[in-house]
Amino acid sequence: MTNRGLFCPAGDFYIDPWRSVDRAVVTHAHSDHARPGMRNYLCSAEGETVLRLRVGAKSAIQALEYGEVVEMNGVKLSLHPAGHILGSSQVRVELNGEVIVVSGDYKTEADSTCTPFEPVKCHTFITESTFGLPIYTWAKEGAVFSQVNDWWRNNQAEGFASVLYGYSLGKSQRALAGLDPGIGPIFEHETLRPYTNAYRSAGIQLPKTKTIGRAKEDFDWATAMILAPPGSMTSAWRAHIGPMRTAFMSGWMAVRKGSRGRGGQFGFVVSDHVDWPSLMSAIAATEAERVLVTHGFSKTVVRYLRETGLEAYELGSEWTGEQE
Amino acid sequence: MDWRAGMKRFAELCRLLDRAEPGSEVAALLSSYLSSCNSEDAAWSIYLLVPQSRNRYLSTQRLKKACLEVTGIPDWLYSECMDETGDASETIALLLPNPDDREPEDAPLAVWMNERLPTLTSGPIDDALIRLKEFWVQVDSDSRMTLNKLVTGTRPAKVSVQDLARGLSALCGTISPVLEARLSSPFSPTPEWYGLLKSPATLEELAEANRRLVSPSEKQEFTAVLMYAERGSSGDLVLFTFGVWHEKILVSTAKVPWVRDREVELAIEAFVRENTLEKRGPIRVVPPKVVVRLEFEGVIIAPKRKAGIELLQPTVAEWLIDADPIEASTLQWLKGLIAG
Known part of the structure; x- marks a missing residue:
């Protein structure tokens, strides 16, 4: 771990660096992982289009098929599906027979908007722990989206437009795939459009959408579902659309305190991260001897893993690796 | 709205x-x-929602013990989950495994309250915990938090008597001030009581309601500063202590179990969570920053209290967000009300 990001000295590359470097391996295109200004990028072929939207269309990007191996100074590197968003990858690094896998953000339950997660055997597994507490246990995706569709129907019957808040990249497209277009028209906020189009061009089947600015003046919004990033429903939009009900999609919605803290009165538990049981089974599936935990409830997860007999550390505090 | 039967339905409410x-x-x-x-479930639902003390069948500690036995989760991990949710009933409900896809064996709320929960207080405690674990499997995962609240005697949702009276008024036609008065006196949750609750107002009741409407100025108010909040066994904040100034220090003056507006209550709870200076057992000490308008029905001399007075029925009416704590009332002024 360095002050630019996770660094592989032998291969001379960084994974998801946050300051400018020569070679950046990017696990996925969310802005906290994919930053502009790197000299060279490497990402999955599935993720190239969305990465270009984030870091600039003319960036130098090398795209790898999942499982394709490249050598960098004797280090073998390959990318493997992480199931988080379109093109999201785990990074497998092999040097002298020693294998390290960096999970990036991941989710083990399959959904139709990206290649499903595949466990990769390794000696050291570096895992995220965003929802690393046993209270975070997700219901099956189908059950959640049937609640969302019921909510939409109910709002429609009572004369309210439905506004579903979620991140513009990933969450919103997954929601779109789960919506039943038979209920009514689906609109999206302008900021979602390029990402949704990138998903479509990658061959992901999504229901038809219109952008909210394109509706006719006298349009009856009470029938509509609107996908939008949090905070985008300005007073002008509210006045234009009229009576609306809003809901957030987030893993934090599983806990009442979490849903209050995020300003929404109401939400659906939709997460693109592993829940506690999947985190534990994903770690076991790697057969790793050593687990480094980052991003979230690292301390808790490390303590729990140690109690089950695994060698585990918090990445970044206990396990600092090379300093620059 | 489609209301299904029993506990599930109450939990959904x-x-x-x-x-x-x-x-x-x-x-x-x-x-x-x-x-x-039906009238039996309606009576129980109202009984469980109004602000009053209710029967505790098992302590939160017992529920936690049973939960740890079922899940095999270590104590320290439970505590971390508790820190995340701030509510024991919710933590336990989230930790319990989800029953496989079979249909839960729900029963009317009245059956749960009259027959099932009372079995938790008889016989050896180990048998009670076995029954509790059976109950957890009988209800669906969405209803478990509410069940836990009923078992531990915690209010399952915070509803004001005013809103309850308005809801009932829409149903039976009796005016809500009369219903409010009826709901404010002690009652047993029976179908007979529910029938009486919904009955037309008597002339006496109308006269009383009218008197209260005409002279709303019976309530008095003052400005006070939050000093402590007390956590109940459920993890909820159950009692807020407010102080007024006496010779440049804050003296605890009013213990308030009841914030009128739920949004304000949530905001104060969040403030306490984020600003606790010190924990003394269940007491959370906070910096003197939350200034509120407190309403009360009267004030009496109470020599054993630190302030020397006791306020009757204090309620938080409003959080005065922009007020400076220095603007709070003085003890001298409050004492003046007794003389007057």
Whole structure:
């Protein structure tokens, strides 16, 4: 771990660096992982289009098929599906027979908007722990989206437009795939459009959408579902659309305190991260001897893993690796 | 709204109440729920929702013990989950495994309250915990938090008597001030009581309601500063202590179990969570920053109290966000009310 990001000295590359470097391996295109200004990028072929939207269309990007191996100074590197968003990858690094896998953000339950997660055997597994507490246990995706569709129907019957808040990249497209277009028209906020189009061009089947600015003046919004990033429903939009009900999609919605803290009165538990049981089974599936935990409830997860007999550390505090 | 039977239905009501706007939205939910309830379940539902002390069948500690036995989760991990949710009933409900896809064996709320929960207080404690674990499997995962609250004697949702009265009024036609008065006196949750509750107002009741409407100035108010909050066994904040100034220090003056507006209550709870200076057992000490308008019905001399007085029925009426704590009332002024 360095002050630019996770660094592989032998291969001379960084994974998801946050300051400018020569070679950046990017696990996925969310802005906290994919930053502009790197000299060279490497990402999955599935993720190239969305990465270009984030870091600039003319960036130098090398795209790898999942499982394709490249050598960098004797280090073998390959990318493997992480199931988080379109093109999201785990990074497998092999040097002298020693294998390290960096999970990036991941989710083990399959959904139709990206290649499903595949466990990769390794000696050291570096895992995220965003929802690393046993209270975070997700219901099956189908059950959640049937609640969302019921909510939409109910709002429609009572004369309210439905506004579903979620991140513009990933969450919103997954929601779109789960919506039943038979209920009514689906609109999206302008900021979602390029990402949704990138998903479509990658061959992901999504229901038809219109952008909210394109509706006719006298349009009856009470029938509509609107996908939008949090905070985008300005007073002008509210006045234009009229009576609306809003809901957030987030893993934090599983806990009442979490849903209050995020300003929404109401939400659906939709997460693109592993829940506690999947985190534990994903770690076991790697057969790793050593687990480094980052991003979230690292301390808790490390303590729990140690109690089950695994060698585990918090990445970044206990396990600092090379300093620059 | 489709209201299914029993505990599941009551739990669904509580979930909706939890995120509804106090006022007409809450009243509408209650009247929709009660209109399709039988009288036994309606009586119990009201009994469980009004602010009053209720029966505790098992302590939160016992529930936690049973939960750890079922899940095999270590104590320290439970505590971390508790820190995340701030509510024991919710933590336990989230930790318990989800029953496989079979249909839960729900029963009317009255059966749960009259027959099932009382079995938790008889016989050896180990048998009671076995029954509790059976109950957890009988209800669906969405209803478990509410069940836990009923078992531990915690209020399953915070609803004001005013909103409850409005909801009932829409149902039976009796004016809500009369219903409010009826709900404010002690009652047993029986179908007979529910029948009486909904009966037309008597002339005496109308006269009384009218008197209160005409002279609303019976309530008095002052400005006070939050000093402590007390956590109940459930993890909820159950009692807020407010102080007024006496010779440049704050003296605890009013212990308030009841914040009128749920939004304000949530905001104060969040403040306490984020600003606790010190924990003394269940007491959370906070910096003197939350200034409120407190309403009360009267003030009496109480020599054993630190302040020397006791306020009757204090309620938080408003959080004065912009007020400086220095603007709070003085003890001298409050004492002046007794002389007057």
